Amino acid sequence: MALIFELDPKVDAALRDGLLALWADVTNAGGAVGFVPPVTPEDIRPELLKHFTAMAEGRSRLLVGYDETGAVAATAFLTLNTHRLMRHWLWLYTVMVHPGHQGKGYGRDLMAAAADAARGLDGIEAIRLTCRGGTGADTFYAACGYKEVGRVPDAIRVSPGDDRDDITMLLPLHR
Secondary structure (H helix, E strand, O other): OOOEEEEOOOOOHHHHHHHHHHHHHHHHOOOOOOOOOOOOHHHHHHHHHHHHHHHHOOOEEEEEEEOOOOOEEEEEEEEEOOOOOOOOEEEEEEEEEOHHHOOOOHHHHHHHHHHHHHHOOOOOOEEEEEEEOOOOHHHHHHHOOOEEEEEEEEEEEEEOOEEEEEEEEEEEOOO
16 A cells, blocks of 8 residues: 655644654664664654754645554655755755565655655755765665765764765756
8 A cells, every 4th residue: 555645744743753753763773864773762852853943934844654554654854945046956854764664665655755745846946865875775766866966975973983975866856
């Protein structure tokens, strides 16, 4: 069964808790989403609150994918640029699919839904994202149409002695 995607869902306790659980589960399964395992939802809460603040200020939009039970199964944040010379593209942050749903094509579905959402925003012509090298995420994003446009070697220190490249990727949105 396919996920049901919603852009700008109502933020309530159930959504908040679902996002926190998803983020912790993805991180603890080895996902490169800003933390290293082990984490709890409480470890992630301050970062999620930053996203909620950006949403409340109109700087960010939330895309959520719900599974057949209505649980939060996937998410991405579309973050607008505030710099007047860069308002024609946006950032895609915190792209996640629950580990229990991986291998079902939901990641590609999430990326397609994010591109569709971005196309629906006035003046947006491209999506940029960054990913952690050594995880295979860059290969996944390339399969979704993104092109590598930059790489900073060893910019991400996962742990002492484990430095990873910070890879920037771009998806032009052809209308």
